[in-house]
Amino acid sequence: MCGIIGYLGPQEAMPIILDGLKRLEYRGYDSAGMAVISDHTLAIRRSLGKLIELEKVLRQEPLPGQVGIGHTRWATHGRPSEANAHPHLVDSIAVVHNGIIENYLEVKEQLLKEGHRFSSETDTEIVSHLIAKNLRQGMEYLEAVRRTLSTIRGSYALAIVNAQEPRMLVAARKESPLILGLGEGEYFLASDIPAILPYTRRVIFLEDHDLVVLRDEGFQILDREGQQVERTVNHISWSPAMAEKAGYKHFMQKEIFEQPRALIDTFRGRINPDSGEVILEEIVLKDQDIKDLRKIFLVACGTSYHAAMVGKFYLESLCRLPVEVDLGSEFRYREPLVDSHTLLIPISQSGETADTRAGLTAGKELGAKTLAIVNAVGSSIAREADAVFYTHAGPEIGVASTKAFTTQLMALYLIALFLASRLGRITRDQVRRRLRDLLKLPNWVQETLDLDVQIREIAQRYMEARNFLYLGRSLHYPIALEGALKLKEISYILAEGYAAGEMKHGPIALIDREMPVVVLATRSPVLEKIQGNIEEVAARGGRIIALTEADNYQVQERVESFIPVPGVPLELSPIVLVTPLQMLAYHIADLRGTDVDQPRNLAKSVTVE
Numbered sequence: 001m002c003g004i005i006g007y008l009g010p011q012e013a014m015p016i017i018l019d020g021l022k023r024l025e026y027r028g029y030d031s032a033g034m035a036v037i038s039d040h041t042l043a044i045r046r047s048l049g050k051l052i053e054l055e056k057v058l059r060q061e062p063l064p065g066q067v068g069i070g071h072t073r074w075a076t077h078g079r080p081s082e083a084n085a086h087p088h089l090v091d092s093i094a095v096v097h098n099g100i101i102e103n104y105l106e107v108k109e110q111l112l113k114e115g116h117r118f119s120s121e122t123d124t125e126i127v128s129h130l131i132a133k134n135l136r137q138g139m140e141y142l143e144a145v146r147r148t149l150s151t152i153r154g155s156y157a158l159a160i161v162n163a164q165e166p167r168m169l170v171a172a173r174k175e176s177p178l179i180l181g182l183g184e185g186e187y188f189l190a191s192d193i194p195a196i197l198p199y200t201r202r203v204i205f206l207e208d209h210d211l212v213v214l215r216d217e218g219f220q221i222l223d224r225e226g227q228q229v230e231r232t233v234n235h236i237s238w239s240p241a242m243a244e245k246a247g248y249k250h251f252m253q254k255e256i257f258e259q260p261r262a263l264i265d266t267f268r269g270r271i272n273p274d275s276g277e278v279i280l281e282e283i284v285l286k287d288q289d290i291k292d293l294r295k296i297f298l299v300a301c302g303t304s305y306h307a308a309m310v311g312k313f314y315l316e317s318l319c320r321l322p323v324e325v326d327l328g329s330e331f332r333y334r335e336p337l338v339d340s341h342t343l344l345i346p347i348s349q350s351g352e353t354a355d356t357r358a359g360l361t362a363g364k365e366l367g368a369k370t371l372a373i374v375n376a377v378g379s380s381i382a383r384e385a386d387a388v389f390y391t392h393a394g395p396e397i398g399v400a401s402t403k404a405f406t407t408q409l410m411a412l413y414l415i416a417l418f419l420a421s422r423l424g425r426i427t428r429d430q431v432r433r434r435l436r437d438l439l440k441l442p443n444w445v446q447e448t449l450d451l452d453v454q455i456r457e458i459a460q461r462y463m464e465a466r467n468f469l470y471l472g473r474s475l476h477y478p479i480a481l482e483g484a485l486k487l488k489e490i491s492y493i494l495a496e497g498y499a500a501g502e503m504k505h506g507p508i509a510l511i512d513r514e515m516p517v518v519v520l521a522t523r524s525p526v527l528e529k530i531q532g533n534i535e536e537v538a539a540r541g542g543r544i545i546a547l548t549e550a551d552n553y554q555v556q557e558r559v560e561s562f563i564p565v566p567g568v569p570l571e572l573s574p575i576v577l578v579t580p581l582q583m584l585a586y587h588i589a590d591l592r593g594t595d596v597d598q599p600r601n602l603a604k605s606v607t608v609e
């Protein structure tokens, strides 16, 4: 998704904007640009490709001035090119935008009829033209902006500068995230928190239809009706270092290794192993609401969807309630059976995924009670749900989701224990035992992280493969899917996750020497069946990489490679099994030289359909 940075203050804007754009690179982009006002002169610099190209342009032609906006573009309308890069300049107006303007074609046609000349293929350029047109008609600047916002439809986070108002910065948001950073006598706009952490931790999460006006003497936030509104100022606890690589080669690698701490931070303050209690103050459901529940619906996308699949096991087995799991992009177009006796749980690391957010909106309209599981504090999904369970994973910068996933599993397990306790489906003693196991989980995960060298050696053996198959059963089937997604999205190898029991129904036709098969084969009620699948694959010359306990010699002797994982209670095995798969994908991608943190075509948060 696109990244936006804005600055107004006493410092030179260019270096701050460039630094901020670099901190947003993980969002994925294909071009970049900047506009800065100096006195009453507005100049823009843009470039195709990575920020290093924009830096070259800025070195030759710097942008002096203290008020400016910057942008990294992830192309939606119009191919990646310098002409399509933001900002888009018309008369005295420059605009950067994240989102999709759905009625841009009809507006553009009208503007063309009126004589406007366009220099790009983007939807965004119509915003600059509309504001310029309104100014030419004599409208006051803010009214010109507000009239423009009432003309366009779709999603937007906008930052706007006007050479005629050199000490003013204007921004607006609807459905695409935008935050306002409050410095000492200076202001920052950004698409995400890491971009401004070095400058301030005082942040306002703008809401839909907010219009922000920044001046040296202060800021105003206006609502849809033009009325001034107050917004909460949040203090972000993350340090800038948390958003840095801290010596790791990639953010993804750092975030894989942060998982023991992230798991501790997620259950800290929420469990009491001595009393056998799970304390979730964020769940505001009354006892009767919980007793009246007849269904739970989990809605998510991508990796978060795989977490939802594991969550189904937890919630059904512990709460004895029917649980449905759906992709955000499917749920929003179905006629799901949801009512006031349904608890809808959207799961999202970014809290901005458009399809998941639309699922939340649809569920609320159908009367569901909603509890979001989100990592990004203050994000749209977090604010729009009745309640939110924050996974305290810290900023996840790598596009491939890792620590967010394992903390989502932790969240789902705690929520299941909490609800089961409130429903009387589980005794204090049973909770006590499970919580005692939970306290060991970070160490078990650390044991898998200590296998890093062995896993890299395995990665070297299989890095040239063109296809991979991942097999798992029961609680491990979603982990097979997740392992495959990790590999395909960062190494570009075609990898497919499959329910192992389905092998005879098709995939076994694929087995040959060329396709490694990763099998999750730890002790479980279905281990014998998995061993049967291993035999099927081995008998056809398949090359098997098994994840199994260090003392499971029966499995080890039937496979080509194996990763020895600690033996843990079944319900915690998804968390312990996924980390070696994250590491395997990471090392294969790193060895293949792909862009691990910003894989091609991908964005960290998919804020458009």
Ligand code: AGP
Residues within 6 Å of the ligand: 301, 302, 303, 304, 347, 348, 349, 350, 351, 352, 353, 356, 399, 400, 401, 402, 486, 489, 603, 604, 605, 606
């Ligand atoms: C996972 O590695 C991907 N980055 C992607 O599938 C991601 O999980 C999905 O886009 C959902 O994102 P969210 O958790 O922020 O909603």
